[in-house]
Amino acid sequence: MCAIVGIFGNEKASRLASLALFSMQHRGQEATGISSSCDGKIHTIKNRGLVSDVFTNEALDYLKGNMAIGHNRYSTAGGDSILDAQPVFAKYKLGEISIVHNGNLINKDEIREELIDKGAIFQTGMDTENLIHLIAKNSKNRLRDRIKEALDKTIGAYCFIIQSRSKQFVIRDRYGIRPLSLGKIKSGGYIVASETCAFDLVDAEYIRDVKPGEMLVFDEKNEEPESIQLYEPEFRPCAFEYVYFARPDSVIDGKNVYRTRENMGRALAKNDKGSTISYDMVVPVPDSGVPAALGYAAESGIPFEYGIIRNHYVGRTFIEPTQEMRNLKVRMKLSPMKSLIAGKSLLVIDDSIVRGTTSKRIVKMLKEAGAKEVHFRVASPEIKFPCFYGIDTPTKEELISHRMTKEEIEKYIEADSLEYLSIEDLTDSIGNDRDYALESFNGDYFVKK
Template sequence: MCAVVGIFGNDDAAKLASAALFAMQHRGHEATGISAGGSDCKKIVTVKGQGFVRDVFDENAFKLLQGDMAIGHNRYSTAGSDSVLDAQPIQAKYKLGEISIVHNGNLVNKDVVRNRLIDDGSIFQTGMDTENLIHLIAKSSQNKLRDRITKSLTKLKGAYNFIIQSRSKLFVVRDPHGIRPLSIGKLKSGGFIIASETCCFDLVDAEFVRDVKPGEMLIFSQDHAEPESIMLDETKEFRPCAFEYIYFARPDSVIDGKNVYAVREEMGKALAMHDKDLLDADMVIPVPDSGVLSALGYAKASGIPFELGIIRNHYVGRTFIEPTQAMRNMKVKMKLSPMKSLIEGKKLVVIDDSIVRGTTSKRIVRMLKDAGAAEVHFRVASPMIKHPCYYGIDTPTKEELINAMKTPQEVQKYIEADSLKYLSIDDLKSSLGKDRNYSMVSFDGDYFIA
């Protein structure tokens, strides 16, 4: 997951970056950071720490973060640890000056590249794959930073969005498959914003311009009114991640031209069209918040009333992106509460966005039955997750995925539901639109980057 943002050409760059990161807090809350500077500044300054955006950035931080250029990051770990050392941005000095880097994605060849760099004398300060690029840039013999970046990227494989800040320029790169989302906006107060999701554009008063193209590098500088575009690789197939629409993105974001709200609603409608045996259910209830829109779609297509039978405490973070199972278990109890007076004695259709490990689903079913529900029929608005994803999702081993280790009947028994059904891969494709070939590696095991 993770969120990245870049601001160029605005004197309030750091504050705007902070606001954008606040809007994208859902993409990671382990740590956050901002680097700021500009052509009028003597150096790049970085402030970062563990926790939420609101906890790390205050007036004292903004006094340090001066300049008309900034990059920022919200961390959700897929590589490295939860140490503050593994918070981004990563800043370093090298032959051509100073740079700072933020990264969203996951490099599948990170260990091979790191080991070669260590054999060549590099000393790493973090456990993050992002640091590989710092070392590759520093060791390059090219005379210009743009050429060093271009050369370094040829050695990396995986899903990545990099934003790289030098003293005077901002470099933006999206991987050739365009797996993770990245958009450009124009700030009404002047300058540009580049961000993982468009949901932050309204908050900072920016107008959407376009998505960064797969395989594209953009260079923002004071020498040009518009960013310079260089296509580094146009040979790969566009494979945006389907999970962005299922879970990661905020509903009010538009990801590569597709409205997340509308796509999730279509998933729910598709799920209902193959589920005619539950028309006598009393209500459709979502697992909040990620199941709400698919539940709305299911209710519209089935004619079963939609109700908020589970209330969420919004001061608790997202359970799927918690780094340990113990933390996930505790947060389920803290986060969700059943509406006993509404669901007691009722036949429920419960909609969630996905089943990953199964532990959260089990607790939800048990919670609803303890509250008096007569029947709990669990419906999942995505296909069965059977394969670990190495492109930026925290499912590193097959053993953690309940659908990889159990049959659907065994999963139903484990979560104690009266019935269990999933969205099919074909229906997911129809909901997304068949105009492009999405990355569905978690569902179909198609590892198109090896």
């Protein structure tokens, strides 16, 4: 779920990269970093914390040059050490190199063991470092050829931006699981970013999405990036991007995220038609539940109300690395509107239920605030399987829908009723013009080792 960005051909590259990362802070809050290239040298600053804390004016003045890459960290591989922050930098035979990565490599352990057996020494716990070693140990004379042979040994979901002293290489895996878009900066140069919301802040125009299996090469000798189709596309974008990950104002692979979430809410309302239960208001779990709640309200005619207020100075709870931190942030982040909901029957909409602890706390909070009934609706299917393509659900035991039936979950979270979106309704809401990565819902692990 990390955010990555590449800026090429603009003298304010590092500052634009920091703005892009700021706009994509929702994709990772553990650490952030930027590498810039200037006069044949790569300079890197990275640290734990938020973009606004790490990239001061002094830091950005240090990161000179007309090209830069950046990263916001959400850990699915590695630990919380500063060494596991990105970009990952190294010196090797052809010079200096820096890499940022969004995704998860499912054969990372096997590759790492092979590299260690051949004498490689690893500095981090990240799967991204595998690529550095594979590139460095290759004997090809051109970096692009080394990258291609390294990718041939790499299996999983990935968007890479690789920066040398004078070029940038942008690669998206053949399935296009994680998003990546290309834009033109009005003040000069190009931007590649995980989400199009980054384009607005740097005043860039969207050009297109990076194609599945494509490599773009940015070179000062060429006005436009060179496109190389490395692999035959087998397009399967991640459906969870539309459910939760992406900012609602982003367009992911041609789909407006806000509209898809609104459609999910409308589908929930259609499924509830004919129900004997009456609701006084539709209440979203902010912020990711808001578009679906608006869709439900529009379809059902039931009033939409902000019955829960969010403290926006607290980050996203799902992407916190420990359950203890997730529980604490739920208490800090959400507050009920007691005067509004007291004595009322609430239809509460959230984007998903993963571990169930957050939903249980929300229902309890609303009932303690005086709600007569809390009916819970989920704008996604039941998450029954772990994802190995970049979402932090590594074991089945963490997933409440793997351990419990819908009726058991309803009882556990103490809701008066509970309903989910079906897989069919989810894909209808996003658009049935393509296949999607749905492994969290149906266990179809289509990327094989």
